[in-house]
Amino acid sequence: MVLNLDTENRKMQDGNNDDDFDLEVKIPNSIFEKLKSIEALKARESQMCVSGKDDSIPTCDKNSTPGMITQRSCVYGGARVVLMPITDAVHLVHGPIGCAACTWDIRGSKSTGDKLYKNGFSTDLQEKDIVFGGEKKLYESILEVNKLYHPGAIFVYSTCVVGLIGDDLKAVCRQAQEATGCRVIPVQSEGFKSFNKTAGHKLACDAMLDYVIGTEEPEEEHPYSINIIGEFNVAGDLWGIIPLYEKMGVKVHTAITGDSTVAKVASAHRSKLNIVQCQKSSNYLASQMEKKYGIPSIKVNFFGLDETTKSLRAVAEFFGDEEMIKRTEELIKSEIKNLRDEISEYKKDLSGRTVAIYSGAHKSWALVSAFGELDMEIIMSGTQNGKPEDYQQIRDHVCEGTLIVDDASSMELVQLLKEYKPDILISGAKEKYLSLKSGIPHCDFNHDRITAFSGYQGFINFARVVHTAVMTPIWRLSRK
Amino acid sequence: MSELNVIKKERTAVINPIVTCQPLGAMYAVSGIERGMPLVHGSQGCSTFVRYGFARHFREPADIAVTSLHEDAAVFGGRKNLISGLGNLAARFKPDVMGVVTTCSSEIIGDDVAGFIKTAKVEIAKKMGEEAASKIKIVQINTPSFVEHQFKGYDNAIKAIVDTLAEPKDEENGKLNIIPGIVNPGDIREIKHMLSLMGVEGILLTDTSDPFDSPLRPSKADKNPYYQKGGTPLADIQDCANSLGTISLANYASSAPASLEKKYNMPSKVSEAPIGIQNTDSFIRTVKKFTGNDVTDEILDERGIVIDAMADVASRYLFGRKVAIYGDPSITVGMARFVAELGMIPKVVCTGVKNEYFVNDLKKVAKESDEDIDALFGQDLRALDVYLKENPVDLMIGSSDGRLMAKDLGIPLYRVGYPVYDRVGYQRRPIIGYNGALNLVDGITNTILDKYYETQDWKLQQ
Numbered sequence: 034m035v036l037n038l039d040t041e042n043r044k045m046q047d048g049n050n051d052d053d054f055d056l057e058v059k060i061p062n063s064i065f066e067k068l069k070s071i072e073a074l075k076a077r078e079s080q081m082c083v084s085g086k087d088d089s090i091p092t093c094d095k096n097s098t099p100g101m102i103t104q105r106s107c108v109y110g111g112a113r114v115v116l117m118p119i120t121d122a123v124h125l126v127h128g129p130i131g132c133a134a135c136t137w138d139i140r141g142s143k144s145t146g147d148k149l150y151k152n153g154f155s156t157d158l159q160e161k162d163i164v165f166g167g168e169k170k171l172y173e174s175i176l177e178v179n180k181l182y183h184p185g186a187i188f189v190y191s192t193c194v195v196g197l198i199g200d201d202l203k204a205v206c207r208q209a210q211e212a213t214g215c216r217v218i219p220v221q222s223e224g225f226k227s228f229n230k231t232a233g234h235k236l237a238c239d240a241m242l243d244y245v246i247g248t249e250e251p252e253e254e255h256p257y258s259i260n261i262i263g264e265f266n267v268a269g270d271l272w273g274i275i276p277l278y279e280k281m282g283v284k285v286h287t288a289i290t291g292d293s294t295v296a297k298v299a300s301a302h303r304s305k306l307n308i309v310q311c312q313k314s315s316n317y318l319a320s321q322m323e324k325k326y327g328i329p330s331i332k333v334n335f336f337g338l339d340e341t342t343k344s345l346r347a348v349a350e351f352f353g354d355e356e357m358i359k360r361t362e363e364l365i366k367s368e369i370k371n372l373r374d375e376i377s378e379y380k381k382d383l384s385g386r387t388v389a390i391y392s393g394a395h396k397s398w399a400l401v402s403a404f405g406e407l408d409m410e411i412i413m414s415g416t417q418n419g420k421p422e423d424y425q426q427i428r429d430h431v432c433e434g435t436l437i438v439d440d441a442s443s444m445e446l447v448q449l450l451k452e453y454k455p456d457i458l459i460s461g462a463k464e465k466y467l468s469l470k471s472g473i474p475h476c477d478f479n480h481d482r483i484t485a486f487s488g489y490q491g492f493i494n495f496a497r498v499v500h501t502a503v504m505t506p507i508w509r510l511s512r513k
Numbered sequence: 514m515s516e517l518n519v520i521k522k523e524r525t526a527v528i529n530p531i532v533t534c535q536p537l538g539a540m541y542a543v544s545g546i547e548r549g550m551p552l553v554h555g556s557q558g559c560s561t562f563v564r565y566g567f568a569r570h571f572r573e574p575a576d577i578a579v580t581s582l583h584e585d586a587a588v589f590g591g592r593k594n595l596i597s598g599l600g601n602l603a604a605r606f607k608p609d610v611m612g613v614v615t616t617c618s619s620e621i622i623g624d625d626v627a628g629f630i631k632t633a634k635v636e637i638a639k640k641m642g643e644e645a646a647s648k649i650k651i652v653q654i655n656t657p658s659f660v661e662h663q664f665k666g667y668d669n670a671i672k673a674i675v676d677t678l679a680e681p682k683d684e685e686n687g688k689l690n691i692i693p694g695i696v697n698p699g700d701i702r703e704i705k706h707m708l709s710l711m712g713v714e715g716i717l718l719t720d721t722s723d724p725f726d727s728p729l730r731p732s733k734a735d736k737n738p739y740y741q742k743g744g745t746p747l748a749d750i751q752d753c754a755n756s757l758g759t760i761s762l763a764n765y766a767s768s769a770p771a772s773l774e775k776k777y778n779m780p781s782k783v784s785e786a787p788i789g790i791q792n793t794d795s796f797i798r799t800v801k802k803f804t805g806n807d808v809t810d811e812i813l814d815e816r817g818i819v820i821d822a823m824a825d826v827a828s829r830y831l832f833g834r835k836v837a838i839y840g841d842p843s844i845t846v847g848m849a850r851f852v853a854e855l856g857m858i859p860k861v862v863c864t865g866v867k868n869e870y871f872v873n874d875l876k877k878v879a880k881e882s883d884e885d886i887d888a889l890f891g892q893d894l895r896a897l898d899v900y901l902k903e904n905p906v907d908l909m910i911g912s913s914d915g916r917l918m919a920k921d922l923g924i925p926l927y928r929v930g931y932p933v934y935d936r937v938g939y940q941r942r943p944i945i946g947y948n949g950a951l952n953l954v955d956g957i958t959n960t961i962l963d964k965y966y967e968t969q970d971w972k973l974q975q
Contacts, residue, residue, distance in 0.1 A: 099580040100552060100598030101605070107558025129617050129658035130527060130865075131534025135562035138914075151917065152895075157527040158659050163621060174526035181528075193556050193618040194659065197587060224556035225582045225618060443576055444606065447739050463565050466574040470729060481569070511729050 080440060085433030090424035093439040096228045102443040104391070104417040104463055107224035109192050110136065111233020114480070115314055116220065116240065117150055118142035118265045118290040119298060121185035123178045125154040127171050127202065128192030132224070140480040143269045144292050147185075154178055158194055168200050175209040175217055185295030186216035188240065196223030216295065218244040229418050231394075234314035241289070241298060242321050249299035255284035257352050258304040262330070263315030263395075264487075266291025267480060273488030274335050277368070281361045283348055289318065302326040306351055308333045308344070313395040313423065335487040336495075337403025338369055338376075368489045379496040380408050382504055389413035389455035391438070391446060391464055392478055394423035400459065400478075401430040407496055411435055412455055447471050456503055472511055474502040517879045519872055519888045520900075528895035531839055531914065532865030535656035535666030536614050537563050540577050541695055542670035543612030543654070545719025547744035550608040553579045554595050554626065555616030570932040571698070571725040571940050573741070578602050582618055591624045599633035603649050604640060609747045610650045610678070612670065617658035626653050650747065652677045662866055664765035664842065667695050671718055672768040678747065679754035681777055686755040688714045689803055690779075692770065694763025694786060694843055695931060696945065698726035703943035704762070707797065710811045713804050716753045718769065720745040726941060754779075758803040762786050762796070762945070763843040764870045785843045785874050786945060788953075789851025790819065791881075793946050815947040822951055823855060826958045832856035834961065839863040839889075839897055839911035840930035842871040844944070846878060848910055848929065851953065853882035860906050863889035863897045894918060908961060925964040927957050 079092040097103040109132060117124055117140050126133035137153025144150070156174045158167045175187055187209075191202050202219040210217040220240045222233050251258075259278065264271055271291045278285050286304045287297035307319045307330035319330035331351060333344035342365050349361040386409045390397050394416040401411055414427050415438030427437050441449065446464060450471045458468040461479030468475040476499050478486070486495040536553060540563050543551040553560040560579035567575035580598040582591050595613070602611055615626060630651050638646035654673045656666040671692055689708070693701050701722035708715045723743020753759075759770040759781040770781035780803060787796035793816075797808055834857045838845045842864045849859035859878065864871055872888060879886045887904075889896050898918050901909075909919050912930045919926035933939040942956075943949035 096583065097557065097579075097581045098597075098601055099594040100578050100601030101581075102560075102564075102576050102578050103557060103581065104561070105557045105581075106561045107556040109556075110558045110562065125526070129534045130530050130532060130662065131537065131562075131658050132558070133527070134530040134533035135537075135566055137529065139562075139565070148917070153527075153529050155527040155530060156525070157530075160657070160660050163617075163659050170525055177524055177526050178528070193582075193587075193616075194621065197618060197621045224558045225587055226584055228557070228581060228583055230557075443574065444739060462568050463561070463574075466568055466572060470574055470727070472729070472731070512731060 077445065081436060081438045084428050084431050084435045084437060090421060090428060091419075091437055091439040093424055094229065094420045097440055103440060104443065104446075105228065105440065106230045108226040108230055108233040108236065109190055109222040109224040111230030112190060112220050112222035112237040112240075113233070114140055114265070115234050115237035116188050116290060118144075119186070119188075119293050119295060120144040120150045121147040121294045122150060123152075123154055123182060123184040123187045124150060124190065125156070125174060125178060125187055126190045126192060127156045127167065127200070128158055128190075128194050130155050130157045132192045140265070141268055141482060142266045142291055144266075147294065149182060149184055163194065163198055166198060166200055167195065168205050171200065171202075171205050172209055175205075176213060179213040179215045184215060186218055186245065188218050188220055190220045190222050192222070193224040196225070216244060231313065231418050231420070235317055238315065238318040238321070241318065242325070245295060245299050246322065247299070247302040247326065249296055251286065251300035251303045254303055255286070256305070257282060257354070257357070258284040258286045259306045259308055259348065260286055260301045260304045261288040261291075262307050262309045262319050263311030263313075264288045264291045265311070268482045269485045270335070270487035270491060273485050273491040277341075277345060277364065277488060278348065280364050281345065281349060282354075282357050283352070289315070302328070304328060306330065306348065308348060310335065311393075311395045312399075313393055313418075334399050334402075335491070336399055337406055337492055338372060338489060339406065340399075340402055341488055341492070342369070372489055372493060375493055376406065376496055379500045383496075383500060384408040385410070386456035386503060387412045387453075389450065389453065389458045389473075391415045391417075391441065391458065391460045394419045396459070396478055397423065398426040398430040403492060403495070406492075407499070409456075409499075413438065413449060413453055415439060415441055417441075443467055457499060472508065474505070474508060476502050515879045515883045516885050517872065517876045517888055518885065519890050520892070520896075522891050522893075522896065524896075527893045529893050529898075529914065529918075530865060531863070531894055531912070532662040532664075534617075534658035535661065535663060535669065536616050536658060537566070538663035538666030538668070538695060539612065539614040539654045539656045539670035541567075541663075541721065542667050542674065542719055543610070543614070543652070544575065544577075544724055545717070545721035545744050546610045546612075546674070546750065547746045548609040548740050549612065549719070549744060550602060550606055550610070551577045551612045551614050552598055552602055553577060553614045553616060554591060554598070554619040554624070555579065555582055556618060557581050559616045566932055567725070569934040572937070573725050573727060575725075576740075578606075587618065587622060590622055591619050592629055595624065595626065595629045596633045596636060599630065599651065600636050600640060603637045603646070607645075608649060610652060610674075612652045612654050612674070614654050614670070615656055620655070620657040626655070650678055663695065664763070664866060667763075668766045668768050671766055672772055674750060675718065675753060675769045676772055678750045679773070680751040681754040684755065685757060686752055688716050688752070688756045689800065690718055690753045690756045690759040690770075690773070691715045692718045692759065692761040692763065692766045693720075694761070694766055695841065696762075696786070696844075697940040697943070698722040699941045699943040700945040700949065703946040703948050706948070707812065707946050708800065710809055710815075711797070711800055711804070711806045712809075713800055713806055716749045716756060717745050718750065718753060758782070760784070760796070760799055760803070764846075764874065765843060765866070765868060786847040788844065788847030788944055789854050789950055790816070790947075791854065792847050792850060793950065796946075812947075819947045819950045819954065822954045826954065827855050830958055830961050830966070833858065834908060835860040835906040837861045837863070837897065837901055837906045837909045837911075837924070839894065839909070839915060842866050842868060844930055846871065846874040848944075849875060849878045849886065850881070851950065852910070852957075853878060853884065855954070855957070857908075858884050859886055860904065861887040861889060861897070861900055863892050863894075863900075865891065865893060867891035898922070907965070908957065910957075925960045927960045
C-alpha cells in the first residue's frame, strides 16, 4: 500500500477525519516529480533516490559541499558522544575553549551513580600555546583534574588545533599516566580528520579497545553475561532493557557506554556475548572484540514491540538454555499482554499518517518496523552520515516510494518537508525548529530526548510522544 | 570603605566553562543582519555545535553555513573550500551579506582569507552576473578561537561589518547606532521600545530579535531560499556611517564605535548593559545627549512602575540577601549594580574573561553599593562552586550551565544570560531597560519566595 502524497494537508486540516484520505496507488512517480520540482535540489539529485524506482541508492559518504548548511558534525564530536556516557571518567578536551564549551553535558545520557561525566574539562589553548605548543599545559591539566576528582580514567581528546600544532598527545598521556597512576587515554579526534563523524565513533572504539577493554577482570564470571554495545542510556533507555534480560536470567555486565564505569568497560572482555544496538557506531567494536577475545555478537533492536521480542529471543536462543527459553517466552507474553490494547488506542489516530526521518544512520532504518506497528508509513528517510550499507538497509526496510536522502542541508530539509508534508519528522534538535517552523510536528530522537523509547514500555512512551505531537491542536491554530 | 577583592584563576585546566570561543560571537552578530548568512571557515563541528546551542537557547532554527575543512585543507590550505563555499552559498541562498567567520584551524593554516574573498567575488560575478553578484556583500571576520572569547568575536564581527559595509554620505540621517551585545530577542525589542518612546530612530548593529524569535505562520515568503524575517537591513548598516552617534551596550563591543568615531568623527559611548535603574537612566541620558530628544512622560512612567514594584518587595523580601552572579562580563556587572539597588548584596561576581574593564566597572559597583564584592576573574563554574561552598549565598543568577551546581548547593538559581535551555521564555523577556528591571524584580522575588517563604502563608498577602 502506498499513499497518495498529492492530497495536500490531508490530515492537518482535520485531525479526525479519515474520509479524505486517498489510498490510491500513485507513487513512486509523484514523489520523484516533486523532487524534480524543487529547483535548488537539482545539483544534489544524485544524493537522493526513491525506493522501488530501481536498485540504486543515493550517492553518499562524500565530502559535504562547502558553503552548505550541513547537519553534520565533526570527528571530535563523534568520538565525544560515544565515550561521554562513561560516568566516572574525566573527558578532557585539549583545544580552544569552544570545543569543550559547546559539547559538555549535551548528551542526555543518564547515570545511576557517578556524575563526573557531566562536567566540562578543557585545556583552553591560548595564542601562546599555539606558538609554543600545548603539551605542558595538557600535562599540568591532567595532573590537576586527577588530583581534584580521582577519576576512573581521563580521556584526552585532541581537536583541530592540536592536529595542526602537532602536540604529541600519546606521549603526554603516557607521562601523565606514570605520574598519576590514573589511566590517561589519548583520543586522536582532530575535528577535520573526516567529513563523517563516524570516523570519530571508530576512534572512540579504538581508544576503548587499546586502553580499556581487557585490562581488568570482572568480580564474578556469570555463565550468561552479556554486554550491550552501542547503547548510550539516553533518557534512561537502558533501564527499559536491563530488567528484561535480568528476568530471563541473563546478566548484563555493562552497556558500552551507557551508564557504564571504566572498571565495567575494562572487564567487558569476559562477557559471553555482545549484543549490538547502535550498529552505526558500534559494529566495529563488536567485531574487534570478537577477534581479540572471541566474544560472538548479535545485532539487536529495542525499538518497537516485535523488534524487542526478537532481541530477547535471540539472546535466549544463543545461550540455548531450555529453562531460559521458557522463561523468556513467559516474560514476553506477560510484558506485551496489555500493550497491544494501549497501542491500538494511539493507532486510532495515527493510522495512515506519514513519517519522515532525518537522523543518525542507524535510526533511519531501525525505526521502520516499529512505525509499522503504529500503522504509520515512512515516506522519507535520510541521514547526514550514511554509508552505502546504511542506505542499503533503508532500502531493505522501507516501502516502495520512500524518498531516501543523504546529507540534506537545512534549506533542502525545509523544502522537502514543505513539499511532502509528512505528518511528523523524527530527528534531533537542530532540525526540530526547522520542522516546527514549517508546520510539521516533530519528535525528538536524539541526544536531548527526555523520554525513554527502548523496550516494551519505551515503545508505549514513544507512541504517546508521537501521538501527542501529531494531535496537539497547535497545528490547527497555526494555519489561521 | 568597600572593596573589590579580585580572585584570579590559579588552575591550568578549565572546568565547566562559562565562556566559549570567538566564532560563536561572530555567528550571533551576522545572524542579526536581514538575509545575512554566517559562513564558518572551519570544521563542520564549529558550525554544528553553535547551531545546536542557538537552537537549544532560542528555540529557533539557526542557519549557519560551513566550508567543511578536512585533512586535505589542513595540508594544502582552505582556498578551494572557501571560494567554492562562498560561490555555493551565494548561488543557493542569495544572501544580502555573507560573513566569513574564521576558526582556529583556518587561522593556523594561514589562509589568505582576504585574497580568497577577492577571487570568490570574481567567480560569483562570472556565475551569477555582475549585477546579482554586486548585491551580495562579503564581510571578512577574523575570529581565531584561541584568542579571548565569544565577546571578542562579537566585537570583531560588528567592527568588520561596519568597516566593510558603511557608506558615508554628506548629510546626517538623524539616527542613532546601537550595538546591543550578545543579548536576547526580548532585550533588543526593549531597546527599540525605549528609543521609540523617545522618538529616536535607531540602527541596531545588529538586530537578532526577529531572526531568533520569529512567528509561526503559514509562510508567504519565497520558497527558495527561506529566511526568517527581520534583522538589520543592509541599507541600514550602510547608512550607519551617517548617524548622530554610536552607543554600545556591552563593554566588550568597543571597536566598532571607536572605528566609526575615528573615520566619521561620530560621537560614541560604550557602557555596560543598561540593566537596572541607574544603568538605564544613564542610557536614556546618553540617548538624550546624542539626539537632543526629551525624556518623555511615558518613559518616566515606565521608570516609576519599576520603582513602585521595587518599593513593594525590596525591603520585605530582598534586603540583605546575598547573591552570586556569573556569566557575560557586561551583563554580570549590570546585574550586580541592580541587585545592589534592590538592597541585596552582590557577594560574588564570576566571569570567564580577563578584561580589565570588568574589574573597573565592578569596583564602581562596590563603591556605590558600599559592599565588599569578590570578583572571580577569568574563572570557571568549578571555581564558583568551590567559592560558594565556603561562602554560601541566598541566590544565584546566571545561565543554565550552573543548574546542577545550584541544585547540589541548595541555592535557588534565577536564569539570566546565555545559554538558558532548561526553562522557557527567558530569551523573550527582557532584562534590559525599565521593563527588564520589572521582569527581574518579579522573577528574583518569586524565586526568593519559593525558596525561603511558605508561599501559602497569609503574610505574603500583605
